[in-house]
Amino acid sequence: MDVTVFIKHSCWWITTIEQVRMSTNEFESITVLQLKEKLEPLTGEPVGEQRLVFAGKQLEDDARLVSCGIQHKTTIELILNVRVIVKGLTGKTIKIDLPDNEFKSITVLQLKAKLEPLTGEPVGEQRLVFSGTQLKDDRLLVSYRIHRGAPVHLILKNDVTVFVKCSGLETIAIHLCDNKFQSVTVLQLKEKLEPLFGVPVEEQRLIFSGKQLEDDALLVSCGIQHKTTIELILNVTVIVKDLTGETIKIDLHEFQSITVLQLKEKLEPLTGEPVGEQRLVFAGKQLEDDALLVSCGIQHKTTIELILKNDVTVFVKWHNGETILIYLSNNEFESVTVLQLKEKIQKLKGFPGNIMFMIKMTSRSVQSLV
Known part of the structure; x- marks a missing residue:
């Protein structure tokens, strides 16, 4: 008879149950390390990142499963380390590995305490930002839905934040290191904005106090300070x-x-x-x-x-309810064949076919063609 072991894997806010099946002979001799090796392709987690826990105890790699009290249909908990990536304004990156169960209960303040010896910055001087939102000390990290590999930004108390407002779009906060802010130009700020708004530097105009800022001007010489709001006009x-x-x-x-x-x-x-x-x-x-x-x-x-206004719109309706629109100039419509229309449909959908469709013409009656 085969033996099945259930592996409960909780990562972030998702819980997964994996099944590992093995023969009775294999089960009698298999070690915890060998079980981890079987789990690696199932979970995508390297052996060295896995911790297996049963009955509240972490299982040692060289122990046999049977000696740990594991039986048919036993459930073992797989604990993984969650890597939190913290980036400072200088470009320095710090990686902190937390067991998944610890990650679920750690607060922002506790993360700051772990960062203090690594950065040399006191907890009170740190501000952590994720997806443009400053994290509150008493909140759990998981409540911000920080996902694996997504960086948390470390901003120091004396760093400078500049807000860039663009009508119809979200206001973006740009964080600048205090000791570098004095030398940042308008052009350099535009370069930071390019990937955020998707607009090239040369298409941007920055306005402050009703005046357009010149590319070679320093932000400080334009009167820009901490928490100043600049307007972005897009060309x-x-x-x-x-x-x-x-x-x-x-x-x-x-x-x-x-x-x-x-x-x-x-x-x-x-x-x-x-x-x-x-x-x-x-x-x-x-x-x-x-x-x-x-x-x-x-x-x-x-x-x-x-x-x-006088162009013709053809509505093509598929069996799944989807409708696509094909536009024909009035002159083109007078000579277009069903075959040519099918060719246009094929370009849009990637395949031909025998299609029933409706043609709706401005100022004309609706006709059905097969």
């Missing part, structure tokens, strides 16, 4: 593509306040198409005139489709 390029394939690039200097209607007004002299004849589509959805571009998910170098 975004939007690409508009019509049904003929022609593209127009429009630079928007006040991007975060631009509405869909205002973009249409900018397109009118470039396309010769009146605002009332234009429909703008992004990610398969028609954009409403009063919506802000930024609220529609439009970003730097996003492509928006320009559909004219």
Whole structure:
């Protein structure tokens, strides 16, 4: 008869039960170390990171399972070390390994106490930040859902925090080491903002006290201090593509306040198409005139489709209820065949087929084709 041993594995807030089956002969001689080796491919955790606990006692690697009182259908607890990564503003990284059960009960204050001898910084001088949120001393680390490999940032009491506000987007806190803040330029701040907002340095304008900050100016010379808020104005390029394939690039200097209607007004002299004849589509959805571009998910170098009022929209509905939209210019529609329409569908969905679809035409009746 085979023997089954259950391994209860709790990591973060997820509990998993693994089953290890072995023959009776194998079970009689297997050691704790050999069991760990079987668990490594199941859990992805190296043997050296595993601790096995049964009846409240940690099992020694060279002990045989039977000598530890393990029997058929016994449950053993697997305890793993959780690695907390702490990064300072100087770039120094500290790794602290905590047993999973300790990690679940450790507070932010207790983590600071572990950091004190490693950093030389007193607990009272430390501020810990995760995902832009400063961690409170009396809260458990697990309550912030800090996941494996995600860094916690160590900010010292005298370090400088600058807030960057961009209309329509989340305000971001930038932490700067106190002894380096005096020499940080506007350009260097923009470089820190680039990966956070996804906008190149040259497309950014920083405004403080109503004035645009020059790239080579020092932040301190501009009056920037701890907890100052700077406004970020994005210079975004939007690409508009019509049904003929022609593209127009429009630079928007006040991007975060631009509405869909205002973009249409900018397109009118470039396309010769009146605002009332234009429909703008992004990610398969028609954009409403009063919506802000930024609220529609439009970003730097996003492509928006320009559909004219008399163009034809074909709705293709799949058996699972999904509907995709295919746009045809009015001229193109007059000569398009069912085969050509299928080819367009294939490009979007990746496969052809015998498809039943509905064609809806502006100012025309709805027709069904097979």
